[in-house]
């Protein structure tokens with residue numbers, strides 16, 4: 001049989017197509033643009049098929065928790081100025097992420113927070129005084145992690161990523177359908193522990209949601225000096241982890257995307273990575289001056305994308321929120337802040353000697369020596385006080 005050039009030309013496109021294997025990375029890839037269900041003014045956009053809009057009651061509850069959470073955050077910052085808190089990392093501007101993560105989970109699921117997540121923890125129902133215990137300078141995290149299914153707030157960057165992978169693997173191994181959600185910042189995705197945690201979770205199909213809050217800064221380091229990745233969500237794909245990016249100041253989209261990510265993990269399909277594009281409105285902590293490394297125009301531009309106002313506008317337009325409810329929520333937030341103020345305005349009673357407890361099961365000789373030194377210094381100070 002002779003093959004004419006014409007026959008080859010006609011046959012080749014199809015055979016070439018048939019020979020191209022499907023791209024295995026494609027199902028893992030995030031959307032080209034962050035998922036968005038509301039525009040910055042609060043006007044609804046068409047929900048993508050993968051991310052149906054959450055029920056309206058959940059969104060009203062989200063609004064309530066975001067308002068209370070913001071008021072808590074403002075109060076905590078004020079407490080640092082009054083000397084009642086040693087340090088406070090604000091999450092103002094990140095309310096949709098803080099509350100959305102909590103609402104996407106069950107109470108029996110585990111949260112692995114960083115120092116930035118106080119708002120998420122109070123939104124989980126943990127007593128705010130307990131949440132602020134560590135930031136007040138105590139040696140313990142204030143709440144019972146096992147009872148609240150919430151790990152202590154992690155200051156060593158990204159270490160919570162491996163803790164979450166281990167816990168989630170253990171839960172699945174014991175036949176429970178618990179999901180672990182690990183918060184992580186943009187800067188911390190450059191840490192080895194982030195990569196080790198995501199890789200372990202992927203290989204062993206641990207039910208973890210890695211939730212990257214990309215607030216565009218790691219203290220003073222801007223995102224452009226942190227990574228050359230097109231989006232932090234692409235960091236999951238290299239480990240075989242399906243990943244998504246979402247507008248982190250769009251509360252409806254955040255809840256929709258995280259709900260799907262949690263469902264994916266709970267169904268036994270392994271970890272999921274979500275990157276939320278958001279912005280830290282305040283300085284890194286009260287000890288930082290953000291005006292030294294970012295200009296006011298940038299901050300103002302993000303003020304226009306405020307997540308609380310965005311959700312309020314949307315819910316009012318839908319008829320799901322009225323003046324009376326808005327006023328009642330504001331009143332609840334004020335009462336919450338007043339109660340926190342009162343309880344934080346007391347001098348905590350701490351025994352300096354407790355510094356040495358719980359360090360080791362058997363104290364080292366150095367620790368014993370240091371303990372004796374502190375005991376002697378305290379006794380001498382007390383004698384001096386008595387003589388005056």
Ligand SMILES: Cc1ncc(C[n+]2csc(CCOP(=O)(O)OP(=O)(O)O)c2C)c(N)n1
Pocket residue numbers: 116155156157184185186187188189215217218219280284
């Ligand atoms: C292992 C480690 N290295 C450095 C630090 C100091 N540090 C504290 S916060 C921070 C920036 C982290 O930025 P990012 O991950 O974006 O989180 P954000 O503070 O913006 O929420 C750094 C470098 C640390 N806590 N731990």
Ligand SMILES: [Mg+2]
Pocket residue numbers: 185186187213214215216217218219
């Ligand atoms: Mg950051």
